[in-house]
Amino acid sequence: MSNFMKTRKFIEFCHGAFDNLPILVDFLDADGKIIYMNKVFADFLRIPLEDIIGRIVTDVNPTSKFMETLKAQKADIAMRHTFPSAGKEAIVHRIPIFGNDGELLGGFGMVVFEQVDQIIGIIKQYENLDRELRMYKNELAKINTAKYSIQDILGDSPAIARCKKQLQKCSGISLNVLIFGESGVGKELVAHALHNLSSRHDQPFVGINCSAIPEHLLESELFGYEEGSFTGAKRGGNIGKFELADGGTIFLDEIGDMPYYMQAKLLRVLQEKEITKIGGKNPTAIDVRVICATHKDLPLMIKNGEFRDDLYYRLNVLTIEVPPLRERSEDISQLVRVFLDSFWKESGLFRKMSKPAMDVLRKYDWPGNIRELKNVVHKMAVNADDTEITINDLPKNILNASFESDFRFANMGLNDVLRSIEKRMIRAALDEAKLNKSLAAAKLDIPRVTLYRKMKEYKLE
Numbered sequence: 001m002s003n004f005m006k007t008r009k010f011i012e013f014c015h016g017a018f019d020n021l022p023i024l025v026d027f028l029d030a031d032g033k034i035i036y037m038n039k040v041f042a043d044f045l046r047i048p049l050e051d052i053i054g055r056i057v058t059d060v061n062p063t064s065k066f067m068e069t070l071k072a073q074k075a076d077i078a079m080r081h082t083f084p085s086a087g088k089e090a091i092v093h094r095i096p097i098f099g100n101d102g103e104l105l106g107g108f109g110m111v112v113f114e115q116v117d118q119i120i121g122i123i124k125q126y127e128n129l130d131r132e133l134r135m136y137k138n139e140l141a142k143i144n145t146a147k148y149s150i151q152d153i154l155g156d157s158p159a160i161a162r163c164k165k166q167l168q169k170c171s172g173i174s175l176n177v178l179i180f181g182e183s184g185v186g187k188e189l190v191a192h193a194l195h196n197l198s199s200r201h202d203q204p205f206v207g208i209n210c211s212a213i214p215e216h217l218l219e220s221e222l223f224g225y226e227e228g229s230f231t232g233a234k235r236g237g238n239i240g241k242f243e244l245a246d247g248g249t250i251f252l253d254e255i256g257d258m259p260y261y262m263q264a265k266l267l268r269v270l271q272e273k274e275i276t277k278i279g280g281k282n283p284t285a286i287d288v289r290v291i292c293a294t295h296k297d298l299p300l301m302i303k304n305g306e307f308r309d310d311l312y313y314r315l316n317v318l319t320i321e322v323p324p325l326r327e328r329s330e331d332i333s334q335l336v337r338v339f340l341d342s343f344w345k346e347s348g349l350f351r352k353m354s355k356p357a358m359d360v361l362r363k364y365d366w367p368g369n370i371r372e373l374k375n376v377v378h379k380m381a382v383n384a385d386d387t388e389i390t391i392n393d394l395p396k397n398i399l400n401a402s403f404e405s406d407f408r409f410a411n412m413g414l415n416d417v418l419r420s421i422e423k424r425m426i427r428a429a430l431d432e433a434k435l436n437k438s439l440a441a442a443k444l445d446i447p448r449v450t451l452y453r454k455m456k457e458y459k460l461e
């Protein structure tokens with residue numbers, strides 16, 4: 001072998017292998033004599049090739065450390081080295097070559113980066129990309145977090161206390177959860193709180209509303225797609241919500257609106273614990289807790305052939321029922337107070353609810369639940385002329401419903417009903433006017449003397 005490196009055959013081999021490569025390469029014999037160098041290396045050194053071959057490496061390049069490498073018989077990998085003739089600092093490999101018996105045959109040299117500035121540039125570019133990536137990851141983490149905790153679920157009524165107790169129980173068990181309840185009762189809030197109470201709280205929480213995504217996009221939203229899997233697919237493909245939620249929780253809101261064929265795909269994901277992107281060949285394992293919510297009657301949907309029973313049984317392991325607001329009217333005053341406080345913070349306008357107005361709100365049966373209550377309170381706060389929101393600021397439908405519910409079963413004649421309404425309105429106006437008769441008369445839009453007469457008549461003095 002020692003002979004072979006010095007043979008013409010070896011030099012011919014080097015010419016064939018390295019002459020046309022754009023990589024800077026040379027070979028030395030065991031004494032440090034350069035036996036081969038390709039032209040790109042000689043050009044880099046700015047020394048004619050014929051003045052290099054056959055000379056000791058330090059004669060060609062006085063700063064060379066190759067003699068030390070040969071002496072130490074140990075490779076120097078990715079070393080910084082200055083080539084004075086080129087006027088450049090480069091990164092080089094110096095590798096000793098050994099024969100079968102372990103004897104030193106020579107050395108192989110290679111310039112990895114011709115200029116250290118190049119790598120510094122590459123490192124800077126990499127650092128910038130890394131910084132950008134971290135920024136996007138942070139942004140993504142901010143989007144994919146559960147915003148609400150159990151403390152945000154207001155109310156102390158027995159109905160909501162039962163719900164919160166069940167929530168706490170479910171949070172400790174890492175199984176899928178189905179949340180059900182009417183629209184606007186706070187199912188999404190419960191899902192957030194459930195994630196925040198669970199052991200996955202520092203992992204992503206990714207929500208998707210199955211009814212808000214067009215049917216043909218739902219699969220790619222959930223599972224992602226590979227590049228070129230359909231016309232209009234983005235370069236590099238797209239990551240799906242399940243993958244985004246890996247390690248954490250996915251919240252599938254309005255699960256009752258998931259198309260039937262997608263229900264089968266979801267069931268497969270729950271069973272196999274892996275997802276396959278659209279256009280992808282290999283499944284990826286995922287560890288995601290699934291929380292679903294619906295206001296629909298899933299057993300009825302199963303009967304009608306609209307929801308898969310196998311998926312239902314898979315999802316229905318742990319359930320939380322969120323009660324409608326009409327079953328927890330004790331909580332209304334607290335909710336109103338908190339909504340008015342947040343309105344104050346947002347708008348700078350201080351408002352409080354008068355007692356008669358609050359009484360009506362408490363009696364109303366709120367088909368739109370807390371969402372409706374929140375909207376109504378905010379609207380009344382905006383429209384009120386004074387800091388106190390009065391009965392006059394109530395939406396007509398709520399006021400009418402309040403009177404209707406009072407008189408529907410009362411078995412009273414029209415005159416009695418009218419008198420009762422009149423008496424109640426006068427009492428409310430007096431309450432709100434803090435017994436200031438002129439103000440109360442103005443509120444009722446009647447002369448003061450009429451108010452006095454009616455107060456006497458209804459014994460409201």
Ligand SMILES: Nc1ncnc2c1ncn2[C@@H]1O[C@H](COP(=O)(O)OP(=O)(O)OP(=O)(O)O)[C@@H](O)[C@H]1O
Pocket residue numbers: 152153154155181182183184185186187188189190253293294295370371374
């Ligand atoms: N217990 C609660 N305390 C405070 N705010 C609540 C409570 N429950 C619900 N809300 C508020 O009511 C609104 C509706 O809640 P949410 O969206 O969670 O209801 P939902 O049951 O998921 O409705 P849908 O079925 O229409 O999706 C939100 O603004 C939410 O912040």
